[in-house]
Structure formats: C-alpha cells, structure tokens
Amino acid sequence: MAPTRVPAVEGWFTTGNDGAAPALLGSRCEGCGTFAFPAEASYCRNPDCTSTSFETVELSRRGRIWSYTDARYQPPPPYRAADPYVPFCLVAVELAAEKLVVMGQVVAGVTVDELTVGDEVELVVDTLYTEDGCDYLVWKWRPLGATAPGQEA
Numbered sequence: 639m640a641p642t643r644v645p646a647v648e649g650w651f652t653t654g655n656d657g658a659a660p661a662l663l664g665s666r667c668e669g670c671g672t673f674a675f676p677a678e679a680s681y682c683r684n685p686d687c688t689s690t691s692f693e694t695v696e697l698s699r700r701g702r703i704w705s706y707t708d709a710r711y712q713p714p715p716p717y718r719a720a721d722p723y724v725p726f727c728l729v730a731v732e733l734a735a736e737k738l739v740v741m742g743q744v745v746a747g748v749t750v751d752e753l754t755v756g757d758e759v760e761l762v763v764d765t766l767y768t769e770d771g772c773d774y775l776v777w778k779w780r781p782l783g784a785t786a787p788g789q790e791a
C-alpha cells in the first residue's frame with residue numbers, strides 16, 4: 639500500500655494530491671492587497687493599512703533565487719530533516735507575482751555550486767520524512783532545468 643501523503647505543516651501549502659499543481663498558501667489583505675506567507679490572520683503587514691480581513695490565496699509557483707546557502711547544520715522546524723541528517727541547499731526565493739521572499743529547501747541532488755542569484759525555480763512537493771506509513775510532505779524549490787524529485791535516472 640502506498641504511504642499516505644500528508645503535509646508536514648498543515649495549511650501552508652497544497653500537496654498536489656488532487657492532481658493540481660502544488661502551491662504555497664498565503665493571504666491577501668482585502669483592504670490593500672498585501673500578500674503574506676505564511677498566511678496572515680490578524681493584522682496587515684502594511685503599516686498604513688488597518689484591515690483585518692484576509693483571503694487565502696495560492697501564491698506563485700515560480701520565482702527567482704534571491705539568496706541561498708547550504709545547510710550543514712540541522713535547521714529548526716518546519717525544516718524537519720532526514721535521519722541521518724543529509725546537508726541540503728536552502729534558498730530564499732522572490733515569488734514571481736507577489737515579490738514575497740519565501741525560504742525553502744532545494745530538491746535533493748542540487749549543490750550550491752549549481753545555484754546563482756536570479757536563477758528561476760519552481761515549487762514542487764517532496765517527502766520530507768516517512769513515519770508510521772505516512773509520507774510527510776514539504777514544499778521544495780527545483781531549479782528549472784534540474785531533474786524533478788522521483789525522476790532521477
């Protein structure tokens with residue numbers, strides 16, 4: 639039986655389990671249109687806006703690398719790491735439409751030597767860890783041109 643696919647952090651992204659492309663779930667202020675990720679529920683990040691109404695929206699699936707590093711230490715949640723810990727790359731991605739900067743892991747097999755600020759990446763959903771028959775999922779960033787997870791030769 640295939641493992642059940644569940645998000646490692648609830649409500650932060652869609653998993654693509656329904657066949658649709660996965661996406662980060664952010665909020666859009668109904669007063670001024672400011673986007674936020676993770677979704678905002680109480681106050682607007684725009685200091686000139688007093689709105690407290692937000693709608694949940696799917697954010698851009700593509701963006702460009704704003705900064706990157708490799709994580710040689712085990713990062714804090716929600717970046718729950720594989721056991722034993724395997725270093726991976728972390729990128730800060732500026733989303734194409736919203737211009738928000740969102741952190742995330744880079745798909746396995748990509749090293750910092752292959753990353754450049756300004757490179758275009760797209761969102762994928764990948765297994766972060768497997769426990770009790772469940773695959774716990776997280777979003778990752780895949781440089782365009784790199785091999786998608788699960789499609790390695």
Ligand SMILES: [Zn+2]
Pocket residue numbers: 667668669670671672682683684687688689
């Ligand atoms: Zn606002």
